Structure formats: structure tokens, C-alpha cells
Amino acid sequence: MSPTGPPEATPGEPAAARRPRWGVLALAGLIGIGMVRQGLSGEADGPPQPGADTALFPGDLPPDGPAPPPLSRSAPSRVAIPSIAVSAPLMPLGLDKDGLIKAPPADAPRLAGWYEDAPTPGENGTAVIVGHVDSGSGPAVFYGLGALEKGRTIRVTREDGRTAVFEVYGTQVFDKRKFPARKVYGTTGRPELRVLTCGGDYSADSGYAGNVVVFARMTGTG
Template identity: 45%
Template sequence: MTTEADQATDAAATAPRRSGWCVVLALCAGAWLVHNGFQPVTPPMPSAAEAFAAGPGHYTEAAADPLPAAAPVAVRIPGIEVDAPVLGLGLARDGSLDVPPAGNGNVVSWYKDGAAPGAKGTAILAGHVDNARGPAVFYALGTLKKGGRVEVVRSDGRTAVFTVDAVEVYENTDFPDDKVYGAADRAELRVITCGGGFSAKTGYQGNVVAYAHLIGARNT
């Protein structure tokens, strides 16, 4: 008989490791090729005002009851003009999150072995910040604000609506695995891309993470 403790242990064992996937992503994208004259165009980073430490912002919204599990098919983030299809992916051989093909900058990956967006738990969405052609789907993730909306269209014909609680940036050497990937008693969402410093030799040195929770759902 499988207990809740067993399930939690299994989930922890299959959770993504610290996001070394950003280094892989950057190298697969053909390195840093977006330039403005001779100066690199670096992705915007979140301000300290969008971090948890700055407080909840001007308002907070109550969490909605979790939905039954259903796979995501698209994600929309109006505040940063994202409207992209979602591809279900697992883990790479090194235990890091797998990522969408580098050649398609407008696609998002969902960690399919974790929670579905809108269902109870912590759902993970990840996408490129850039590729060899220029800025990609989550290039502007660092400009997302508390209270912003993330809408996930699901295969059951419903759209799960999330509100952003915080947006933070972490260096790879200080990535808070439990905080980002840990279990949740409500329906939560993490939206992740590369960020932090950049090295031409090793790629991005960190991640931008947007934290959000479910506030409602509507028919698509």
C-alpha cells in the first residue's frame, strides 16, 4: 500500500535538480548572439520590490480550490506579451529540467512528472530566455510584477488563472530547490527561465523564477 509519505518521497526523488538546465539551454541556443551594436542585450532582471522580502505588494488575492489534474496546452502572460504553446517534458539525464528545442523560441515546457497547472501542488513551467535568433518566450520574465496574471489553457477546456506572488533571481550556486520545487497544499505555479550573470564560456549563471498561485478558472 502506498502512503502519502511514500508519494512525497517519490515526488522528491523525481523533482528537478538545481537549474543547471540554463547552462545547457544557453549552449544549445548557440551562445549569446543578441547584440546592440557591440554591447550584449542582457535580459531584464526583477527589482528588489518584486521579491518576497519586500512584502506582498498592494494587495493579495485569495487562493481558489485546486482543479482536477489536466495537461496544459498553452500559457498566456499578458503583462509581458507571452502567448505560447506548452510541451510536456521530463528530466534530462543529469536530473535537470528538460527544455524545449532551442530553435523554437516561442514554446514553453511543463514538467509533466509533477503537478499539472491548476491542480494541487507546485506546477513547473520553463522556457528559453533567448536563442541564436534573439529574445525568446521568457526574455521579459524579469519585468513581471506582483499581482500580474498567468493564464494556463488546459486540455480539459478550462483556463487556470494565477496571480503572481513574487519574482526573484538566483545564482546557480544559491538556488533554493525546496522553495522553488517543494510541495504545496494549494495550486501553485513556478515560471522559470535563465538569468543572473552571463559567461560566454559557461552560459547563464542563474535563474529568474516567478511564483504564483491559483485564483480562479474559466471555460476556455
């Protein structure tokens, strides 16, 4: 389940992050993404999971270094993660009637989505991209997300023709029942990106127990 309430706003936090909805983005609405394991021929062990060497621990901070100037708001149109062979179109996602972020359509497993009430990738603040991990027909767009290593690149193409380039500095799986919303979605004072899918232990009755979260910061533009 998702956190029961929003994190407290911090000084300088973008307006979208201060809204109550921002604190409930634990993606409980994505529980159904990984509930079907059949059909994954040759993938009996399930998707890769993050290792201890990619985790962020309490007190860890994003890597030091000058931040490139943030971009103005512009909707993203495509996400590319070359190291895990991801190149996917993006659709805007809102919230469902329970205040949880919606998932991309189940019949479009290669499509990813971005949360439209958060900053767009490249803006100052934390942008959010989500996608399915698997489907009844096989691995989905973010099947390999748990294997993403620190230092890898994520490129997000925007409708204004700019590309926001991000460097991964952590990949971790969190139990949905104890999802650290502030750690995941809180602002760092610079353009950041979180990419999420389902992960952790799997049950045929309840789906995946957790969410894989990739932490990345913008390092440049194209």
C-alpha cells in the first residue's frame, strides 16, 4: 500500500511537491503490473533486482558536482536507457480515484509514462517516469531496470526539442508497505529523475511486494 499521508514540505520545494497528492506516489496503483508471471518463457527467475552496491543508505547524498542550468517546463516524449536497451515513448499519467498514480495501459507493455503533476524532466525538482516490468506476453519496458548500475545514462527527449541527460547514482527496491516517499520524491535543489517499476518478492495472489526505484541527476542537455 502507499504511505498514508504526504511528506512535510521543505523550503524551496516546487509547488507540485507541496501538494498532498505528491506524498502518496508509492505506486500502489502499479501493484497489478507484475501480477501475471505466466508467459515469460525463459524468464522463470523473474526480473533482475538491485544489488547492495547500487543502494542508497540513510545519509547518502547525490554525487557532488555543478548542476547544469535547469530547463523550462516541456512535456517529455521519449525515454532511452541504452545500457538496458530501453527506448520507449512516454505518455502523461495522472492520478486515479484513490489518489494513486495511474499505470500505463496494460495492453501496451512497451510504453512508459511520466507523472504530469510533477516537474518535467530537466526542470528544477524531481521528475517521475514509470512503466511495467512484465506482462502476460513477456518482459515489459522496464524489465531490466533492477540491473541498472551507477554511472549509467538516461536520456529524456522533450517536446521542445531538448534532451535532458541524467546520470544514475542509485538503484534500490523498496517495500510498498514502507515506501520512503520523501527520500524518493523530495527535491534536492536541482533537476532530478526517478524511474520506477515493480520489483521485490513476487506472489501470484498479490503481485510484486515492492518498487524498483532509479535515482538520477541531470548532468547535461542535448
